[in-house]
Amino acid sequence: MEWNSKQMMAIALSRQLQDGGTYIIGTGLPLIGAALAKNTHAPNAHLVFETGLFEGNPQEVPTSVSDLRINYGATVLWPQYRYFGFQAIASRYGKIDAGFLGGAQIDAYGNLNSTSIGDYYRPVTRFTGSGGANGIATYCDTIIVMKHQKRRFIDQVDYVTSPGWIDGPDGRARIGLAPDKGPRAVITELGVLRFGEDDRRMYLSEYFPGVTAEHIKENTGFDLDISRAVEAEPPSEEVLEILTKKVDPLRIMT
Numbered sequence: 001m002e003w004n005s006k007q008m009m010a011i012a013l014s015r016q017l018q019d020g021g022t023y024i025i026g027t028g029l030p031l032i033g034a035a036l037a038k039n040t041h042a043p044n045a046h047l048v049f050e051t052g053l054f055e056g057n058p059q060e061v062p063t064s065v066s067d068l069r070i071n072y073g074a075t076v077l078w079p080q081y082r083y084f085g086f087q088a089i090a091s092r093y094g095k096i097d098a099g100f101l102g103g104a105q106i107d108a109y110g111n112l113n114s115t116s117i118g119d120y121y122r123p124v125t126r127f128t129g130s131g132g133a134n135g136i137a138t139y140c141d142t143i144i145v146m147k148h149q150k151r152r153f154i155d156q157v158d159y160v161t162s163p164g165w166i167d168g169p170d171g172r173a174r175i176g177l178a179p180d181k182g183p184r185a186v187i188t189e190l191g192v193l194r195f196g197e198d199d200r201r202m203y204l205s206e207y208f209p210g211v212t213a214e215h216i217k218e219n220t221g222f223d224l225d226i227s228r229a230v231e232a233e234p235p236s237e238e239v240l241e242i243l244t245k246k247v248d249p250l251r252i253m254t
Contacts, residue, residue, distance in 0.1 A: 110164025110183030
């Protein structure tokens, strides 16, 4: 079966979920990736939505985390304040494995901007802002979903909406954030990037079939280490069939 870059992204996202883990899921491809994981290798993964809903099992692809279709089969529907309390406390005790985030800009240490391009007070473009993203980035490990463009992967983001590793291994501790929580992976239409254990700087881990590591480096606005990169495992026909016929049959997201 043939596949496209969005489907490869969804499959790469699904591979970040482990069976039995707990994950905060957002709108778009993270929702598809999580649903795919639940239908393949991680049937016992626990999905949490920032609207305060746990374990929704929608029968159709929801358009957002506020879509009422997410409520189907849910075990808990909390008011927002309870969700934020759970996020802070559960993450502290290792009960949340990761949250999924996105943004308009990202730097080499995984700091995200979803607030504004240019000066904050006189922006070229104003975005919707944090929503629940800052809380997730503050308390939890994160998996980031981005479009891979040089203007998005830059040396310094214009505004830090969601903190990554700040500026290195001691960055989070220095400003009072948990030093052991932070971005773990960045998934783009070109590949998977991770962060070094020693320097917390982004490097290329996997490039998707049909893409080269050099092409990814050329489309990154900061110096990117590609020396550890390997070709990602292509999707199996079985997984593709589940994705296209069960998870997203109307091809709303993929």
